[in-house]
Amino acid sequence: MPINIRQSVSFLTSQEATASSEPPVNPDAEMKSLTLLVAEDDLPSCNMLLMRIGGLFKNVIAAADGTEAFRLFSLHTPDIVLTDQVMPGLTGLELMEKIRQTGAKTPVILMTCADSQVLLEAINRGVERFIPKPFNSELLLRTLNGVARMVAKERMLEQHREQEVELLRYRDAYNSMQQESARRKERHVVRHDLRNQALKGRGVRWAINVAYAPHDIMCGDGYSVRRLFDGRQLIFVVDAMGSGMSASLTAMLTTSFFNYQVENLHLWETFTLRIFLRRFQEYLSSILLEDEVLSCGFFLVDLVREEIKTALFALPPLLLRSVDGSVCKVRGENPPLGTYPTEIKVGTLSLTGVADLMIMTDGVSDALLTQGGSYREVLENDFRAAPTLKALQRSFQAKTVPGSLDDLTWLHLRRLDFPHSWSWKGTPDLTLAGLGATIREFLAALALEVSLDCEELDGVEIILTEALTNALEHGCLQIDQEKKAMLVLSGEYDDALAEMALEPGAEITLSATLQRDAERPLLIMEVQDSGPGLAENALKTRVETTAVNGRGLKMISHYCDSLFTDGPNGRLIILKTLEGENTCRFPKAALTN
């Protein structure tokens, strides 16, 4: 019959134990922080044990049999288990087995007679220590002390591990925060005053696209595209030596200084590129280390005079394409800039008859090809085929090893008006059906001119669907974002579009040209409406996930290569490289309608 000692001495606290008549012991401090579970079915032995060790632990829990011991273990998760082997319910080894099944690694000390079979089994099952019965008090204390030390040590290690993980988490969060701040600052320093804007030249329009892909958050490349007080453009592209923080600091400092100079140009008595460069060189000598150099390029663009003054310092050769499709490389005039004064050569490039100009940092030309070698080996050919920056980037991505090892900066100056071989113009009726009809007419005409696969044609259609709907809503009906949201939410949008009065003089024109200066044809579509034009920040505005409108321009951007606005009325200029080689599957019915 089991002895119910749990009720009387299930917990013996240190105070209770100290009050016992047994002589005092000198336990290790570790024991004072631990809980011990004692499983012993023999009441006198159990009481004896509790007298000897009760005060040494923070808590002692006693059980009168194996089953009770396991229940108390599950309830209190003690730090050490001291168990008799022979007990009703569960034996000591069976108790340990059940404890291990819960995943707990709690050390188990087995009290047993010197039965070699039991000892062998206990060793095999991983019993921590043995106490021979009848037990010797000193051996018992020594054993408990040893195991308590081990538990305390393990606990300390675990605590250290947790602290280290916590520290790593903190450092990670801190670093992420720092990196995010750095990225924000970097984005603030690099500038593009002319993003998505068509620029007026001598009878033709131009546009500047930039692709900036830092390898690390802190990037060794930098750029700035600025509109000058006199209408010209000044462009800076920098690739600082080395990598990491040092290169990034140089790139950001020089880009910042460039911007600072540009913003104060109106205070200069005379502005020339040479003076600008001399001041830049003076500044550079104060921030570069003696063994550092800087690859960079300065481009003073005068679209009215159709020329660019260049100062190139060890940038990869520029690629320049004429409207007849011929491509030439323009090599730099100067070695990289260092801390020492050097004579700077400034060159002049004529833009007359030029279709586009590509400027890159060496991350592009040095990128590894998947087939071996570097991208510079195929760059010129790819440029020959690709009329836009996005098309060239697609070729780059298809041919190079993924995950570039360097920062990539591309800057593309493109002419938008050409002596073209094919053009189309239409003025739709200002209804949704009218817009749809004009789009179909245009697609039919385009399909007769160039071989396209159905997907490409659909891509063009979705761009025009978005652009023409946008022109009707915002340009001709003057429905602003807020009003459109209201109409969509109330379910009145379609009716409103059909019923609303058009603004006086409302008109939409869709025109398009096909440029063949590159090997792949470039479709330039222009949608003009009589409205006031897009707000300056329309292409930058972030659309809330739950918004019911405002995604039209984003959709156009998604499906086209690049997108520019040109005032004063609403005018969207949309560029799309036509890649398809297959015969058009445009429905015959649509061609004849």
Add this chain to the structure above:
Amino acid sequence: MQISQSGPNELTISDNIKSIEDSSAIKEKTNALIKEGATSIMLRIQDSFSMTSTVIGFLMKLVNVNKIRVSLVVGDERLYQLLDELSLIQAFNVRQM
């Protein structure tokens, strides 16, 4: 683009969603299901790689104003990526075929 009813609350769309007419057809068919009492709509978009902003706006309105549960099953990875780019995967319960 073709659109047809393929279940009590389900529409199946084949070919690309690209034109003003496509947007109108999707809105019309979906509204018809809702008029019949549907509180959830499943659009099975078999092979379109695109979707117009008009359709997106219309579906957003169904979800947020009419409290209709909208689910999209898309077959083309590019459409899934577009919806992901626009952060619409959750709102439209988008799954890939």
